[in-house]
Amino acid sequence: MLVRYRYRLCPSPGQQQALAKVFGCARVVFNDCLRLREECHAAGEVISDSEVQRQVITLAKAIPEREWLAEAPSVALVQACNDARRAYRNWFDSPVGKRKGRRIGRPRPRRKHGRQSIRLTRNGFSLRGERLYVAKVGEICVRWSRPLPSVPSSVTVIKEPDGRYYASFVVDRQAAPLPVGDREAGIDVGLDRLVVTSDGEIIANPRFLRAKERTLARAQRALSRTAKGSANRAKARRRVAVLHRKVRDTRLDHAHKTAIRLVRDNQAVYAEDLAVSGLARTRLAKSVHDAGWAQLLRLLAEKAEHYGRTFHRIGRFVPSSQTCSACGMNDGPKPLSVRTWTCAACGAAHDRDVNAARNILAAGRAERLNACGGDVRPRHAVAAAGEAGTHRGAA
Numbered sequence: 524m525l526v527r528y529r530y531r532l533c534p535s536p537g538q539q540q541a542l543a544k545v546f547g548c549a550r551v552v553f554n555d556c557l558r559l560r561e562e563c564h565a566a567g568e569v570i571s572d573s574e575v576q577r578q579v580i581t582l583a584k585a586i587p588e589r590e591w592l593a594e595a596p597s598v599a600l601v602q603a604c605n606d607a608r609r610a611y612r613n614w615f616d617s618p619v620g621k622r623k624g625r626r627i628g629r630p631r632p633r634r635k636h637g638r639q640s641i642r643l644t645r646n647g648f649s650l651r652g653e654r655l656y657v658a659k660v661g662e663i664c665v666r667w668s669r670p671l672p673s674v675p676s677s678v679t680v681i682k683e684p685d686g687r688y689y690a691s692f693v694v695d696r697q698a699a700p701l702p703v704g705d706r707e708a709g710i711d712v713g714l715d716r717l718v719v720t721s722d723g724e725i726i727a728n729p730r731f732l733r734a735k736e737r738t739l740a741r742a743q744r745a746l747s748r749t750a751k752g753s754a755n756r757a758k759a760r761r762r763v764a765v766l767h768r769k770v771r772d773t774r775l776d777h778a779h780k781t782a783i784r785l786v787r788d789n790q791a792v793y794a795e796d797l798a799v800s801g802l803a804r805t806r807l808a809k810s811v812h813d814a815g816w817a818q819l820l821r822l823l824a825e826k827a828e829h830y831g832r833t834f835h836r837i838g839r840f841v842p843s844s845q846t847c848s849a850c851g852m853n854d855g856p857k858p859l860s861v862r863t864w865t866c867a868a869c870g871a872a873h874d875r876d877v878n879a880a881r882n883i884l885a886a887g888r889a890e891r892l893n894a895c896g897g898d899v900r901p902r903h904a905v906a907a908a909g910e911a912g913t914h915r916g917a918a
């Protein structure tokens with residue numbers, strides 16, 4: 524399975540300059556691609572992908588305003604072209620329903636400020652000893668925080684807004700299945716409590732993360748009060764970028780730990796799909812937490828696959844916080860302030876989130892039951908039954 528491994532890069536001042544040039548070239552090619560496609564679309568012409576590439580790279584290098592494109596490795600420019608093609612196509616396919624998921628906005632031109640990146644395939648980079656060689660930039664020092672599991676097929680070199688450089692390698696990693704267990708859990712992903720499981724376990728967002736978020740909000744307000752183009756604004760922007768990184772890293776670290784724990788403890792984990800969950804359709808989804816949820820669900824899927832376990836998102840909307848998980852009665856919608864309630868039909872006392880997690884577990888099991896023809900016993904049970912000759916026809 525393909526995964527990303529990310530490391531800090533420490534380019535020398537000369538290499539930083541060289542990288543800045545390559546980032547600039549890739550950005551210009553990306554923006555030229557978008558412009559050309561939009562012009563052609565407006566004129567009602569159809570332009571092929573190879574023709575776009577020919578015009579924005581090959582032909583562009585011949586004109587004086589773009590001749591500096593030759594200073595960048597051509598593979599970085601071709602990848603920028605591909606990125607633009609995908610961004611444009613996603614936007615184009617999105618409203619007509621060819622593409623799943625939420626509507627994709629019009630691709631925005633890349634900007635000089637903010638995150639910069641280039642993608643390189645095998646012919647644009649190589650690993651030379653402890654260093655990462657990037658064509659036309661040189662051999663960059665890498666901080667190897669852990670070994671790569673295999674030879675990378677591509678790398679993205681990134682400069683974050685706070686000035687740090689990273690290499691994100693795409694590597695093929697062998698699955699490492701854990702022994703099969705029989706515990707299963709439904710999880711409710713929320714705002715105050717990151718995760719509540721159907722077993723009643725509560726995993727909160729750590730306090731220091733919330734403290735950092737408050738500091739970040741304060742820094743952002745300070746930034747908005749500075750004058751445009753001033754030195755203080757540049758300083759404030761950098762401060763915000765550094766805080767953003769700290770919040771992001773802390774949240775990612777916590778999400779990794781949470782995901783690995785859930786996957787280790789359970790043979791199957793069920794969650795509501797954010798696209799169908801009630802909250803995702805409210806204004807709350809716009810909040811900063813939205814990114815945290817998506818990240819956690821992505822990590823759960825990744826780790827479940829790696830460790831041979833199941834992560835399933837229930838595909839339809841379940842009124843998980845309205846239904847009693849003990850008797851199934853729908854008690855009607857409740858405001859978010861209602862943390863605990865007692866079922867009027869069976870008298871069971873519920874914690875709102877634990878009850879939701881139990882409903883998610885039941886809905887997830889039912890969906891898998893339908894999908895695989897009625898057999899959702901843990902795999903070892905199926906295997907044992909098969910050996911004993913009681914399992915329906917050995918296929």
Ligand SMILES: [Zn+2]
Nearest residue numbers: 847850866869
């Ligand atoms: Zn009940």
